[in-house]
Amino acid sequence: MLEGRYRIDAPIARGGMSMVFRGVDERLDRPVAIKVMDPKFAGDPQFLTRFELEARAVAKLKHPSLVAVYDQGVDGDHPFLIMELVEGGTLRELLRERGPMPPHAVRAVAEPVLQAIGVAHAHGLVHRDIKPENVLISDSGEVKIADFGLVRAVAEAGITSASVILGTAAYLSPEQVTSGNADARSDVYSAGILIFEMLTGKTPFTGDTSISIALQRVDKDVPSPSRFIAGVPPEIDDLIAHATAREPAHRFADATEMANELRRIAHDLQLPDYRVPAPKDSAEHLSARYRVGPTPSPQAPRTPPPARHAPPGATDLTTRIPAADPPTMQAPPHYQTRVMTAAREMAPDYSQDYDQAPPGPPQRQSHPGQSGPPHRPRDPLLEDRGKSRRTVAIWLGIVITLALLLGIGGWWVGVGRYEAVPSIAGLDKDRAVAALQDAGFGTETRLKASDVIPEGNVVGTDPPAGSKVTKGSTVAILISSGKPKVPDITPGQDVSSVNQAIRDAGLTPVDAGETGSTAPKGTVAKVDPSPGTILPAGASVKVYRSKGSQPVKVPDVRGKTEEEAKTALQTAGLDVKSIRSEYDAKVKGGQVVGTDPASGSTVDSGDGVVLIVNSGVDMPDVRGDNVSSARTELEALGFKVVVQQLFSNDNSIVVSQSMNAGNAVEPGATITLVALP
Numbered sequence: 001m002l003e004g005r006y007r008i009d010a011p012i013a014r015g016g017m018s019m020v021f022r023g024v025d026e027r028l029d030r031p032v033a034i035k036v037m038d039p040k041f042a043g044d045p046q047f048l049t050r051f052e053l054e055a056r057a058v059a060k061l062k063h064p065s066l067v068a069v070y071d072q073g074v075d076g077d078h079p080f081l082i083m084e085l086v087e088g089g090t091l092r093e094l095l096r097e098r099g100p101m102p103p104h105a106v107r108a109v110a111e112p113v114l115q116a117i118g119v120a121h122a123h124g125l126v127h128r129d130i131k132p133e134n135v136l137i138s139d140s141g142e143v144k145i146a147d148f149g150l151v152r153a154v155a156e157a158g159i160t161s162a163s164v165i166l167g168t169a170a171y172l173s174p175e176q177v178t179s180g181n182a183d184a185r186s187d188v189y190s191a192g193i194l195i196f197e198m199l200t201g202k203t204p205f206t207g208d209t210s211i212s213i214a215l216q217r218v219d220k221d222v223p224s225p226s227r228f229i230a231g232v233p234p235e236i237d238d239l240i241a242h243a244t245a246r247e248p249a250h251r252f253a254d255a256t257e258m259a260n261e262l263r264r265i266a267h268d269l270q271l272p273d274y275r276v277p278a279p280k281d282s283a284e285h286l287s288a289r290y291r292v293g294p295t296p297s298p299q300a301p302r303t304p305p306p307a308r309h310a311p312p313g314a315t316d317l318t319t320r321i322p323a324a325d326p327p328t329m330q331a332p333p334h335y336q337t338r339v340m341t342a343a344r345e346m347a348p349d350y351s352q353d354y355d356q357a358p359p360g361p362p363q364r365q366s367h368p369g370q371s372g373p374p375h376r377p378r379d380p381l382l383e384d385r386g387k388s389r390r391t392v393a394i395w396l397g398i399v400i401t402l403a404l405l406l407g408i409g410g411w412w413v414g415v416g417r418y419e420a421v422p423s424i425a426g427l428d429k430d431r432a433v434a435a436l437q438d439a440g441f442g443t444e445t446r447l448k449a450s451d452v453i454p455e456g457n458v459v460g461t462d463p464p465a466g467s468k469v470t471k472g473s474t475v476a477i478l479i480s481s482g483k484p485k486v487p488d489i490t491p492g493q494d495v496s497s498v499n500q501a502i503r504d505a506g507l508t509p510v511d512a513g514e515t516g517s518t519a520p521k522g523t524v525a526k527v528d529p530s531p532g533t534i535l536p537a538g539a540s541v542k543v544y545r546s547k548g549s550q551p552v553k554v555p556d557v558r559g560k561t562e563e564e565a566k567t568a569l570q571t572a573g574l575d576v577k578s579i580r581s582e583y584d585a586k587v588k589g590g591q592v593v594g595t596d597p598a599s600g601s602t603v604d605s606g607d608g609v610v611l612i613v614n615s616g617v618d619m620p621d622v623r624g625d626n627v628s629s630a631r632t633e634l635e636a637l638g639f640k641v642v643v644q645q646l647f648s649n650d651n652s653i654v655v656s657q658s659m660n661a662g663n664a665v666e667p668g669a670t671i672t673l674v675a676l677p
Contacts, residue, residue: 089282192243219460516573577608
């Protein structure tokens with residue numbers, strides 16, 4: 001019993017951090033699922049605090065596809081969570097029994113899961129570990145998602161090893177791999193991988209270790225499931241591509257948005273409604289037939305052997321939780337807990353092939369009194385036949401040898417001389433060079449913009465990791481140049497080379513049409529935004545083509561502000577090549593006096609003009625101020641101040657000024673003030 005209330009009956013599942021048991025809430029007399037964490041977490045206050053906070057947060061969520069959380073606590077060395085018991089099985093068990101699912105069945109699983117996760121996202125919660133093991137399917141066809149908050153609680157525990165990737169490697173998003181950060185868009189990525197696996201029966205990235213699997217998604221896009229299995233509509237391919245974009249900003253904002261898109265696709269494709277079947281041979285179904293056996297009597301003590309592969313603390317937990325035998329089946333008397341798991345695929349039994357020896361040739365009978373084999377006369381026909389067989393064997397050996405040589409040669413030409421490019425994402429430059437050289441490749445370095453990988457770190461390779469290339473070829477190591485920025489562009493450059501430079505910078509070139517320019521017709525006139533501007537990865541950069549020089553009349557921009565004048569000139573196809581200052585008493589300070597060439601002149605489009613801006617300073621009104629404050633204000637504007645007054649007194653009031661307020665006054669001019677008394 002846990003806390004004297006929750007009786008544990010039988011194990012259902014075991015993970016790296018916990019075990020899930022079938023149990024009964026004795027107080028309310030209802031079946032429950034009991035998740036018991038590993039005892040090592042009981043001594044970590046940080047974990048226990050986070051465990052309690054996450055349990056409370058999840059318990060507040062209400063959605064039919066969320067596994068309900070009833071209670072949490074710590075009994076001795078065992079932190080535990082009491083949850084709704086879903087009688088059925090997991091999506092993993094269903095995929096193992098039935099294989100890949102058609103689109104209408106995928107929709108029937110994915111849509112309620114996404115809706116439930118969307119509710120959590122709306123409350124600021126992130127799942128962090130979406131995978132088939134956490135998707136439960138009940139016998140009545142309900143689909144539910146479990147295990148909210150546990151990954152975060154374990155991640156913040158002080159005992160967590162830095163070498164452990166929290167969350168299942170096959171479903172992690174790129175940002176979880178590179179920085180460990182996760183938000184709603186990280187769950188969207190994992191949901192995209194989940195749908196991919198339901199359609200194809202496998203995850204998109206494979207490898208020898210969890211680290212190698214996780215790192216592949218940093219520099220590889222998730223392929224379309226239609227490449228692996230027929231019958232996947234393009235709309236589903238697009239949904240997965242959108243959900244699994246490497247840059248978080250390019251994904252659905254949260255699971256609700258993804259669920260809405262899936263619903264729209266299902267409507268457009270007229271996918272039929274479907275009731276998802278629960279797996280038959282699930283661990284939950286098997287656990288329903290077994291319970292903890294009776295405690296051995298003192299007269300016949302028996303020591304229960306520990307269950308194989310049981311996590312630390314599992315044996316201690318079961319030895320102190322006796323329960324009544326079920327009426328239909330009893331565990332063997334020498335076990336207190338019998339762990340039943342889902343049936344596993346067994347290797348074929350070939351023993352019958354060796355039970356009986358193959359029939360041999362009939363034994364020759366000797367004549368009575370003859371100890372050796374019977375004498376047989378020579379037969380010339382048989383001798384010729386033997387020679388013929390030897391000749392055939394020789395020629396057959398020659399043919400086989402030639403076939404082997406041709407096969408080896410063909411293998412070398414087609415396969416043997418190629419080598420897969422190793423994955424180097426996450427390594428520093430020196431280690432990446434060493435890894436490629438150890439694999440037999442030459443190396444060179446190239447810059448590539450990235451929103452995710454910090455500047456100076458390795459982004460990946462070109463060709464990408466896993467590509468088969470000739471041994472000894474040169475592989476480019478892509479070094480992050482930081483966030484994408486518009487490359488330097490010179491008017492007159494070839495359009496295709498400019499577009500490629502923009503793509504190399506991680507941005508998207510867009511044809512913006514033609515504009516007037518001194519650059520040759522058909523070449524690049526300018527780009528917008530201007531070179532050096534930092535943008536998000538994949539952002540658009542407008543590329544303007546030059547339509548050559550055209551005669552243009554310089555517009556009149558006198559009296560406009562500097563920005564208004566620039567806009568008017570650019571609209572006319574003219575660029576401002578410089579700005580100069582000039583005093584004009586008839587125009588307000590800072591406004592445009594004119595242009596050079598003057599307005600009305602005809603120039604070629606694309607030619608630069610000089611914008612002339614009034615250097616005059618607008619005269620303020622200081623009448624009514626005392627002499628001290630008026631002098632300070634005017635001298636700050638660069639004027640010389642002369643005060644006429646009967647007595648030298650800074651508190652005298654200014655009654656007149658030599659320049660009218662609002663007029664443009666040349667900098668450095670002398671302003672005369674009259675003050676009284």
